[in-house]
Amino acid sequence: MSTLVDYDDAVARFDPVIGIEVHVELGTRTKMFDGAPAGFGEEPNTSVTPVSLGLPGSLPVVNGTAVEYAIRIGLALNCQIAETCRFARKNYFYPDVPKNFQTSQYDEPIAFDGHVDVELEDGSIFRVEIERAHMEEDAGKNTHVGGSTGRIHGAEYSLVDYNRAGIPLVEIVTRPITGAGARAPEVARAYVQTLRDLFRALGVSEARMERGNVRADVNVSLRNTPQDALGTRTETKNVNSFRSVERAVRFEIGRQAGVLDEGGSIVQETRHWHEDTGTTTSGRIKSDAEDYRYFPEPDLVPIAPDRAWVEEIRASLPELPAARRRRLQGEWGYADAEMRDVVNAGAVELIEATVAGGTSPAAARKWWMGELARTAKQQEVELEALPITPAQIAALQKLVDDGRINDKLARQVLEGVLAGEGDPEAVVVARGLEVVSDDGPLLEAIDAALAAQPDIAEKIRSGNLGPVGAIIGAVMKATRGQADAGRVRELLLERVAQG
Amino acid sequence: MAGLARIDLTPAEIDRLAGELDVIVESVARVSEIATPDVPATSHPLPLTNVFRADVPVAPVDRDAVLAAAPASQDGKFLVPQILGEDA
Numbered sequence A: 001m002s003t004l005v006d007y008d009d010a011v012a013r014f015d016p017v018i019g020i021e022v023h024v025e026l027g028t029r030t031k032m033f034d035g036a037p038a039g040f041g042e043e044p045n046t047s048v049t050p051v052s053l054g055l056p057g058s059l060p061v062v063n064g065t066a067v068e069y070a071i072r073i074g075l076a077l078n079c080q081i082a083e084t085c086r087f088a089r090k091n092y093f094y095p096d097v098p099k100n101f102q103t104s105q106y107d108e109p110i111a112f113d114g115h116v117d118v119e120l121e122d123g124s125i126f127r128v129e130i131e132r133a134h135m136e137e138d139a140g141k142n143t144h145v146g147g148s149t150g151r152i153h154g155a156e157y158s159l160v161d162y163n164r165a166g167i168p169l170v171e172i173v174t175r176p177i178t179g180a181g182a183r184a185p186e187v188a189r190a191y192v193q194t195l196r197d198l199f200r201a202l203g204v205s206e207a208r209m210e211r212g213n214v215r216a217d218v219n220v221s222l223r224n225t226p227q228d229a230l231g232t233r234t235e236t237k238n239v240n241s242f243r244s245v246e247r248a249v250r251f252e253i254g255r256q257a258g259v260l261d262e263g264g265s266i267v268q269e270t271r272h273w274h275e276d277t278g279t280t281t282s283g284r285i286k287s288d289a290e291d292y293r294y295f296p297e298p299d300l301v302p303i304a305p306d307r308a309w310v311e312e313i314r315a316s317l318p319e320l321p322a323a324r325r326r327r328l329q330g331e332w333g334y335a336d337a338e339m340r341d342v343v344n345a346g347a348v349e350l351i352e353a354t355v356a357g358g359t360s361p362a363a364a365r366k367w368w369m370g371e372l373a374r375t376a377k378q379q380e381v382e383l384e385a386l387p388i389t390p391a392q393i394a395a396l397q398k399l400v401d402d403g404r405i406n407d408k409l410a411r412q413v414l415e416g417v418l419a420g421e422g423d424p425e426a427v428v429v430a431r432g433l434e435v436v437s438d439d440g441p442l443l444e445a446i447d448a449a450l451a452a453q454p455d456i457a458e459k460i461r462s463g464n465l466g467p468v469g470a471i472i473g474a475v476m477k478a479t480r481g482q483a484d485a486g487r488v489r490e491l492l493l494e495r496v497a498q499g
Numbered sequence B: 001m002a003g004l005a006r007i008d009l010t011p012a013e014i015d016r017l018a019g020e021l022d023v024i025v026e027s028v029a030r031v032s033e034i035a036t037p038d039v040p041a042t043s044h045p046l047p048l049t050n051v052f053r054a055d056v057p058v059a060p061v062d063r064d065a066v067l068a069a070a071p072a073s074q075d076g077k078f079l080v081p082q083i084l085g086e087d088a
Helices: A009-014 A064-076 A181-202 A242-261 A307-315 A321-332 A336-344 A348-356 A361-369 A371-379 A390-401 A407-418 A424-433 A440-450 A454-461 A468-478 A485-497 B012-035 B063-068
Strands: A015-026 A088-091 A103-106 A111-119 A125-137 A139-144 A158-160 A166-176 A216-222 A234-239 A269-274 A279-285 B075-079
Touching: A009 A015, A009 A307, A009 A440, A015 A103, A015 B075, A064 A111, A064 A125, A064 A166, A064 A181, A064 A307, A064 A468, A103 A111, A103 A125, A103 A440, A139 A371, A166 B075, A181 A216, A181 A321, A216 A242, A234 A242, A242 A279, A307 A424, A321 A336, A321 A348, A336 A348, A336 A361, A348 A361, A348 A390, A361 A371, A361 A390, A371 A407, A390 A407, A390 A424, A407 A424, A424 A485, A440 A485, A454 A468, A454 A485, A468 A485
Parallel strands: A234 A269
Antiparallel strands: A015 A166, A015 A216, A088 A103, A111 A125, A125 A166, A139 A158, A158 B075, A216 A234, A269 A279
């Protein structure tokens, strides 16, 4: 094992080139080649049919909606849509593919030659060229049993669930991404994030990373200078969060630099990503086993998207994320830097939904970019993976706006919602967090505070309002933060005026 | 070829199949002689395109019946032997 080269050192001496394959599960109601329901989280092997189990004699028929979605993706990525294309069999033996081949597209993808502009953290735009986008089907899910780690190595046997087998996928392949230099990891992350936003805007997938709706394979290679030919690449599979995409590219750059520094050469291989350690390890070496013996799928006829249909789909494309962000920024009145932070945090949809729930844009931003962003960072999850919804944030802010809780209490309510204690209203009731609106207990607390600090009380009585904060603070403390500070002030001043 | 297709063959079977494959390969070679570059490749014999199905779910098959036909199962899943024995 070579030593890892410090990242800055590695990118100072080598030119990294990356390539990214993104698989997105389409949100159709049924699978790619048969009417089995394409659900999420059902009991194992309950969304299967003879086709998705690859039973003898079963025949596939293409899901027309999946083709339409693939064309939408292709058009949004500025691709050419094939006049005619076909499916192919990719032959390999693995139990998650019950037919012993995956139905995919090989030499004739439905979309090709596109590009997408990716916005980086500093607001600059990086163009990523798209080689192709093709249709295929997902595989089933293996659970490895036995062995110490539950991973594939050392497993005694495997259990297979075919619910996912046959779910429509579109795989999007970039051309080699050059010229990113030290920003290669950031470009990789921003690219995957841009695609995720695009899938959602197009309505072709829920595109939830944590559910595996969007999965990325990242290819990395190094060369001495941008003038050199491309170096040998490695492919790190199944990097399934934005953060991991960035980390995996970064790690591979440092690792490969270490190998090259010691006079070694990079082996073209598949590598596994380890979320816990932030490292990759060697998987399969590309060899004979990679001979997929592709051939045209004889059970499916070619797809020749009618040009009028393609134009109809183009005309129906929704506002795409970049344009939408500009519009929302205008509506919300955020500064450029604020909007950029919101975008980078993946909070655009969350804030939009919160604002739709009646919250002001400023308050929505305060919650998602403040407490919640901090919580997500602590837990090392994406913002949207937090167990709280925009509707709950809107409800929480309404409690504040109605004066039923103050900001301090609101943070406790938030904590309760995140802890799974229910909606804000339920947390307020269960934890007894409502602001004390009854003047009686407040007056008692004010009297007690004045009695406890006679010097201050005297100053206030003599018209010096400077130290009222000390009394209000004492009252807030006595009521465990459940008093409305404004009301306490009013009552205090009345009290003092009464002598 | 048997290795790629994961088919276990006896030496006697390999001898017999090698002869049969020769005949197939020769036949294909003769077709290739006729198929000059100006003849477009055919991947499908039917003059059809765009055969699509509406995105409407059908009833899935009964899980117990399917699992009963499998060599082994556990927890509602198909049980298969250790994976990656050969290319781990």
